[in-house]
Amino acid sequence: MDTDYLIVGSGISALVFAALSAKSGRKVLLLEAHQYPGGFGHTFPMGKHYKFNAQLHYVWNCGEGETVNQVLKKLQLDKKVTFESFDPNGFDHMRMPGYQLDIPYDTELLLTRLKTLFPNHAKQCSAFLDEVKRTADGLTVLSGDERFKNIFKNLEQAATAYRNIRFTLQQVFDKHQLPLEAQTLLALQWPDFLLPPNQLSFCAWVLLFTGYQRGAYYPTHHFEHVINSLVDTIKDNGGKILYQTQVDKFILEDNRVVAVEATDLTTNEAMRYSAKCTICNMDPKKAAHLIGIEKFSLKLRSQLNYDYSASNFMAYCSVKDINLADYGFGKWNIFHTSHLDLNQAFDAMYHNHDYSAPSFAMSTPDFLTQDTSDRPEGYQIIEFVTVADYQYFKDLKARDPRAYRQKKREIFNSIVSTVEEHYVPNFRDYLSYKSTGSPTTNEDFCWCPEGNSYGSAMTPSNFNLWRLNHNSSLKGFYFCNASSGYAGFAGTFWTGAKLYQHLSGERIL
The missing domain is CATH 3.30.70 (Alpha-Beta Plaits)
Known part of the structure; x- marks a missing residue:
């Protein structure tokens, strides 16, 4: 068994984990049921001359020192994989009958625009954006590696975030009595979550909204270049990716995943692959039922009982x-x-x-x-x-x-x-x-169950501090997926990098 990590799936979090692991000298093997890598980040040809990305349109956390940038630096790809900024004066243009609002990077400018549109609700708009900032700062504290140490230094922000974890965006809108038109303009980014304000986690909205305000980006050479660069890093460092290879079964011995059985979809041949550790980029709920949900701890069963987006x-x-x-x-x-x-x-x-x-x-x-x-x-x-x-x-x-x-x-x-x-x-x-x-x-x-776009739905019941992470309660088996971390480009970069840190002991974020 000379493979260190057998990785089931080649979504972005899996590619990040595999690239970091291969670069550090580990032997990695990825099994991908599709013909393209990247999950929802993959690019496909259409017609004779077009290429379209499956789902991604713009990304965040790519600025200097942020998650994506740190990972790319570690992989020595930061000069090769670069990003172009959206218009800082308005990266999202919100349009509805009778109203227009361009969302800028600058929060004070955003507040000025809201006050101009809603002069009779200036205080409410200001109070809402202040709560957004305190919540964003508090989420940073609560999700950090040294959160217990930092909570006391940032008690107000941490308390605000902790309190707001159970609320929807609509509930916080209502708390601040924002006019419906202002609510709609601020929440019009809803296709990024595929949830309306009365179902969407306020904290999930805050992370994305403030993340884009720090910088909204598009890859200089499109998303295909990003995915291909990660794939090339894996291959250049001895890793392998087998496409059109569908994992059908996980093999357990003494509560440890020791191998998988898979089908080569081009030949219909059954194969068996083993490794020291198995990394599951497949949807965790789907994988758990393949394995047998009764083999997981009660805590994990509860965490795996999420709703799909x-x-x-x-x-x-x-x-x-x-x-x-x-x-x-x-x-x-x-x-x-x-x-x-x-x-x-x-x-x-x-x-x-x-x-x-x-x-x-x-x-x-x-x-x-x-x-x-x-x-x-x-x-x-x-x-x-x-x-x-x-x-x-x-x-x-x-x-x-x-x-x-x-x-x-x-x-x-x-x-x-x-x-x-x-x-x-x-x-x-x-x-x-x-x-x-x-x-x-x-x-x-x-290959997403129920056609889901973001793994688990970003409702307060799914999006909280106790959500599923990489731990599976089985030996030698780790989750690495949007539902066991965070969805989207930046979220899956973070998920893959955090698992790498956990298993390697090397800190990069």
Whole structure:
């Protein structure tokens, strides 16, 4: 048994862990059921000339000294893998009928803009943003390695964060009596969580919102370059990745995972792989049921009893004979809602499957980098994302594939009609390519149970200090996944690096 780490899956947290481990001299082997590495961070070709990233649009924690930067420095990739900043004056453009708000890096500027929009609620806006800052500072204390030492030095901030862990974003909005329009503008980033304010953990929202305020970024050479650089580091240091290799069973001896049984999906051949330690990048709940949930401790069973995040509808598009910069697009994302109340908008789309007044996000990566390798010359890429109910789409696809395709067209046409009404007249005339994906697409191509986009849902009951981490209660078996750490690009970098620190004893964060 000469393999140190057998890693099941090649999502971003697994690639980070594997790259750090291989770079330090450990022998690593990754088994990936898909044909591409990166999980939701993978890039796929479409048509003859296009490349689209599965889910990522922008990232945070990439600035000097922050998590992603520290990991890349350790891997000697920080000069190769670089990032471009979104517009500091407004990295997210929030748009709703009658109101516009650009979210800047500077919190004081954000407060000034809110006071201008809502002069009769200036004190409420100020108090809310102050609570956001104290909560963010407190979460840093509570999640740090020396939290018990630092809590007493930052007692107010730690107490604020600890108190707010059980609250939704809506509850904190209500506490400060923010007007509904201000709530909607501040929470219009909801597609980054696929949860409305009345379900979303306030602390999860705070981490992401303030994280992006420290810097919102896009990779200079697209996300494919980031993933490929991690893969190259693994291979250059003796590691191996076997694609289209599906793990079907975990082998236990004396409460220790000693091997896995897997199927080569290209040949249908059954294989067995073993190592000193097994790192599970597969969804922890799915893996636990493969192993046998009764083999885990009662504490772990409780932590594994999480709800999956919602899934999404994606539209990958390109346009030609038009410059989207003339219509308000640029180095920012645009978040749109046709409905004043985001909780009602979410319910209409997710529960009632009604997209007649959609709320969605728009991303235009071509404005963020000079690298044109993702599209033909003279074309621009624009992507749309909103929420979708997995069970509804799964049942519809199984019952009536034609109706399933029609529903996807209906959602896409509703989004395009909204774009034509509010942003780009006759947008359809400029479309040169379009492809849509539903929750079942996520499940088929990203191997995520129930098509989930973020692992466990970021509700207060799932997103807390007692959530699942790398410990599995089984010997030689560790979780390394969004549900056992944190979702998103920065979150999975952190998850992979923290597990590396735990197993190697080397501190890099």
